[in-house]
Amino acid sequence: MIINKILNVDDYYYDVFMAISGTLTGFSANELQSTGLAETYYKHILGQIETATFLEFLNVSKSILENSFSQDQLRNAIQSEIMADPGMQDMSNNIITMWYLGTWEGTYVNELSYKESLVWNVMHAHPPGAKQPGFKSWAVQPVNSNS
Known part of the structure; x- marks a missing residue:
């Protein structure tokens, strides 16, 4: 799998x-970028551990990404x-939680991380008190609604 540059960020590990x-x-790299938090999250991790x-985790990840030629190989290699590995698993769990909930070890990364958490996209919802769904949105039937 080829690791492409996503932004003009010089840090090689950012791409990994x-x-x-x-x-x-x-989620795709573009979807993650659209949260506006990619660089913030990367720098936050560097400041927390x-x-x-972090580099060990990224080097293992790089090897997995470069040597996996199918989704099955990728899943098996990650597994x-x-x-x-308990340390690597903790790191991956923290990264997943950060993207989905906007928190790192139970604390929000910043004020935007709650609003842009991936969980809202998955639930087809908006973060209460932060981003309103829009005028007359109550008239639109919810996604996957049986009623």
Whole structure:
């Protein structure tokens, strides 16, 4: 799998972070970028844990991404090389939680992280008190509604 540049960010590991984030969350790199939080999350992780720990995770991720040529290979490699290692699994769980809920170890990353959490897209909802759905939105039947 090829890791492409997403932005003009010179940090090579940023590209790996975005690629593995997309794989772990099931969202494309563009969808993750559209939250406006990609660089913020990357820098937040660098400020929260030892750089060497994060780089080890990113190097393992890079190897997995480069050596997986199908989705099955990718899933199996993540399972055996990341999820089987408690430290790597904790890191991946924190990254998934950060994207989906906007938190790192139980604390919101910033004021935007709640509003732009991926959970709202998954639920086809809006974050209460932060982003309103729009005028007359109550007249539109909810997605997957049986009524």
